[in-house]
């Protein structure tokens with residue numbers, strides 16, 4: 001039995017560099033298998049474009065297994081596309097139908113300048129991490145398995161925050177282009193753990209200050225980030241972040 | 256890090272001032288219900304308020320500061336948020352946000368205009384007919400609030416303005432209530448849906464409370 005393939009119409013954002021104006025271009029993607037991932041569909045489309053003498057579409061990707069956070073596309077208006085809790089690389093073409101028209105755009109945010117086409121510079125996230133996304137404590141050798149100084153549920157909570165892969169979909173989805181879900185996830189996963197707690201007050205202040213410097217918007221609780229996050233990071237962590245800041249406010253530089 | 260510079264610091268200020276405004280409108284709508292007791296109800300309530308003397312002025316001053324901070328940061332944060340996405344999407348689908356959340360600045364600015372109009376009208380008596388007569392009409396020495404309100408809502412345009420503004424108040428508070436709890440660090444995924452439900456209910460009760468006054472006057476159930 002021959003495999004059923006699909007033909008699609010793509011509207012893709014093309015932009016030569018950070019300064020150039022961009023626009024949507026229309027392409028036909030032919031003979032797409034439903035078993036391909038969205039990125040494989042773009043690979044095939046790019047080969048077709050090259051044959052036509054058109055410059056291939058530039059897009060970010062790395063692991064292609066949903067863990068690195070590099071792939072970043074707004075598909076039909078939704079970061080990472082229509083499938084819940086997956087990244088673009090884990091989105092499969094069986095979610096689409098033959099003849100569909102698909103709009104593909106980059107993350108749009110002042111803090112994430114477009115480098116080319118669908119590729120953006122997410123260095124802003126790195127600088128938030130550099131501000132205090134670490135702990136300066138050394139904890140000795142590896143502890144015994146299942147040896148943990150906080151209860152399991154607290155540990156699980158920190159791990160839920162630590163699921164963040166830094167993809168930036170939260171910023172892309174936010175009507176204010178705020179990076180608060182990412183910042184909250186990073187603050188929470190450290191501040192909730194015994195190794196991170198001692199520096200908690202400094203961390204929350206430093207990471208929020210770094211976030212603000214990058215030109216992200218402010219959170220007004222639309223909760224679009226949570227709906228778009230491929231890792232299911234909850235906005236409850238933003239509330240936690242705010243609480244950590246309230247606790248940190250009266251503390252001076254010596255704390 | 257300065258509280259009044261950082262994004263979260265200013266959001267906390269929005270939340271605290273927003274929460275105070277919500278408390279204020281709750282008290283206000285409860286107080287206003289005294290109009291249904293009749294002229295003695297709301298006039299006696301007004302006299303009690305005036306009897307507070309300097310305390311009333313302290314409350315007014317605090318409310319003014321709260322309001323100015325809320326409006327100032329509301330406008331400032333909104334402008335920053337718009338600037339954070341200089342090139343908009345060709346296509347953007349919002350999945351969970353609400354009409355109320357997307358229109359906070361609109362409902363807020365209309366409420367600002369309304370509050371100015373409302374204070375001019377009922378507090379400073381601009382455009383109130385027969386102010387001199389009303390001044391000592393209640394028990395021969397107090398301002399007759401009841402007559403002022405009932406004649407004021409004899410004009411359809413006033414009724415319209417109040418009803419429209421209170422519908423926007425509904426939207427503003429329906430998002431604002433759960434928003435301030437989230438901002439103040441009191442939310443999580445278990446209670447958030449409950450906050451949203453309570454906020455909507457509270458906003459509905461408050462706006463219906465406020466709207467009932469002009470409407471019942473207009474249809475003649477509350478009269479002179």
Ligand code: HEM
Pocket residue numbers: 220221266269270271273274276277280325326327328329330333356359360362363364366367424427428430431432433434435436438
């Ligand atoms: C009766 C008067 C008002 C009440 C009861 C009220 C209440 C609230 C509350 C509770 C919040 C949520 C606070 C937070 O979590 O950040 C809020 C947010 C906000 N308010 Fe008001 N407010 C009032 C008037 C105004 C006015 C006059 C403006 C005009 C600019 C305004 C603009 C905003 C904006 C822009 C937000 C932030 C949007 C957001 O948090 O989603 N509000 N308000």
Ligand code: SF4
Pocket residue numbers: 163164165166167168169170171181182185225228229230231232233
């Ligand atoms: S919080 Fe979610 S959407 Fe935001 S960067 Fe992390 S994984 Fe991506």
Ligand code: FES
Pocket residue numbers: 060061062063064065066067068069070071087088089090
């Ligand atoms: S390419 Fe690594 S998460 Fe998609």
